[in-house]
Amino acid sequence: MEKPGIVVTGASGRMGQMLIRLLLDSDEARLVGALERPGHGWVGRDIGEAMGGRPAGVAVSDDPVPVIAAAQAVIDFTSPVATLAYAELTAQARAVHVIGTTGFDEEDLHQLTAAARHAPIIRAGNMSLGVNLLVGLTRKVAAALGEEWDIEVVEAHHRHKVDAPSGTALMLGEAAAEGRGATLGELRSPARDGITEARSTGSIGFAAIRGGDIVGEHDVIFAGQGERLVLRHVATDRAIFARGAIRAALWGQDKGPGEYDMHDVLGLN
Numbered sequence: 355m356e357k358p359g360i361v362v363t364g365a366s367g368r369m370g371q372m373l374i375r376l377l378l379d380s381d382e383a384r385l386v387g388a389l390e391r392p393g394h395g396w397v398g399r400d401i402g403e404a405m406g407g408r409p410a411g412v413a414v415s416d417d418p419v420p421v422i423a424a425a426q427a428v429i430d431f432t433s434p435v436a437t438l439a440y441a442e443l444t445a446q447a448r449a450v451h452v453i454g455t456t457g458f459d460e461e462d463l464h465q466l467t468a469a470a471r472h473a474p475i476i477r478a479g480n481m482s483l484g485v486n487l488l489v490g491l492t493r494k495v496a497a498a499l500g501e502e503w504d505i506e507v508v509e510a511h512h513r514h515k516v517d518a519p520s521g522t523a524l525m526l527g528e529a530a531a532e533g534r535g536a537t538l539g540e541l542r543s544p545a546r547d548g549i550t551e552a553r554s555t556g557s558i559g560f561a562a563i564r565g566g567d568i569v570g571e572h573d574v575i576f577a578g579q580g581e582r583l584v585l586r587h588v589a590t591d592r593a594i595f596a597r598g599a600i601r602a603a604l605w606g607q608d609k610g611p612g613e614y615d616m617h618d619v620l621g622l623n
C-alpha cells in the first residue's frame with residue numbers, strides 16, 4: 355500500500371521545518387506538498403534546498419487548492435487565520451487536518467467544528483506524549499484536592515511566541531477545571547497586572563514567561579497551606595510535537611469526519 359501523502363503548511367516555520375525533516379526521513383508517510391503564505395521568499399523553491407539541504411523534489415507553493423487535492427493529510431502549524439482557511443480547503447478535499455496551531459477564539463473553534471462535519475480534524479494545543487499524560491494527571495490531582503488548594507499554571511516559551519496563555523496551559527487549565535467538575539470559563543482567573551484583588555477561592559490562574567529559545571515548559575502548581583504540589587513538563591526538542599502530529603495524520607487515515615484530539619490518537623481516553 356502506498357504511504358499516505360502529507361502536506362505541511364507554514365513550511366519555513368520552526369514547526370514546519372521540523373516536520374519536513376522528519377517526513378523526508380519517514381518510512382510511513384511521504385511529503386507531497388509544502389505551503390507558505392503568498393509573498394514568502396521560499397515560494398517556488400525546492401523545500402529541501404530552501405532548508406539548506408539536498409533537493410526534496412517538492413516545491414514550496416502558495417496555491418493550496420491543487421496541493422491539498424493531492425494529499426491524504428495536511429499538518430498545519432501556522433496561525434489561526436491561516437488554519438481556518440486551510441480547514442475549509444482540507445474539508446473540501448476530504449483529507450485529514452492535523453492542527454497544532456494555537457490561539458483560537460470561540461468563534462474560530464465553531465468554524466473548525468463546522469469543517470469537521472466533512473473530514474476528520476485532529477487538534478491539540480500540544481502534540482507530545484508527555485503533556486497529554488500530564489493533562490490526565492492534572493485532572494486527577496485537581497479532583498483529589500479541595501478548592502482550598504489554589505491552582506496556578508505557569509508556562510515559559512521562546513521570545514517569538516505570540517499567543518498567551520499557551521495552548522498547552524489552556525489544556526492543563528481545562529483539565530484542572532474538569533477535575534473540579536467545572537469548565538475553565540467558570541474558574542479562570544482574570545489576568546493580574548497592577549493592584550488587583552486577592553485571589554478568589556477555587557479559581558485557576560495563568561502566568562506566562564517569554565524569552566530566548568525556550569521550547570516549552572509548563573508547571574501546574576497546587577498550592578495548599580504548608581505544602582505545595584507541582585506537576586511539570588519540560589520540552590527540550592520540537593521533534594516531540596512533530597512526531598505526535600505525524601502519528602496523528604497516520605492515525606486519522608481510516609477515521610470518519612469529526613473532531614479528535616491527541617488523547618484519541620494515543621489511546622489515553
Ligand SMILES: NC(=O)c1ccc[n+]([C@@H]2O[C@H](COP(=O)([O-])OP(=O)(O)OC[C@H]3O[C@@H](n4cnc5c(N)ncnc54)[C@H](O)[C@@H]3O)[C@@H](O)[C@H]2O)c1
Nearest residue numbers: 364367368369390391431432436454455456479480481595
Ligand atoms: N500543538 C503543538 O504541539 C504545538 C507545538 C509547537 C507550536 N505550536 C503552535 O504552532 C504555531 C506555529 O508555531 P511556529 O513556532 O512553527 O511558528 P513560526 O512563526 O515559526 O511558523 C509559522 C509559519 O506559518 C507561516 N504562515 C503564515 N500564514 C500562512 C499561510 N496562510 N499559509 C502557509 N503558511 C503560513 C509563516 O510564514 C511561518 O513560516 C503556533 O500557533 C504555535 O503555538 C503548537
Ligand SMILES: O=C(O)C1=N[C@H](C(=O)O)CCC1
Nearest residue numbers: 456479480515520521522570
Ligand atoms: O512554540 C510554541 O509556540 C509552542 N506552542 C504550543 C502551545 O501554545 O502550548 C506547544 C508548545 C510550543
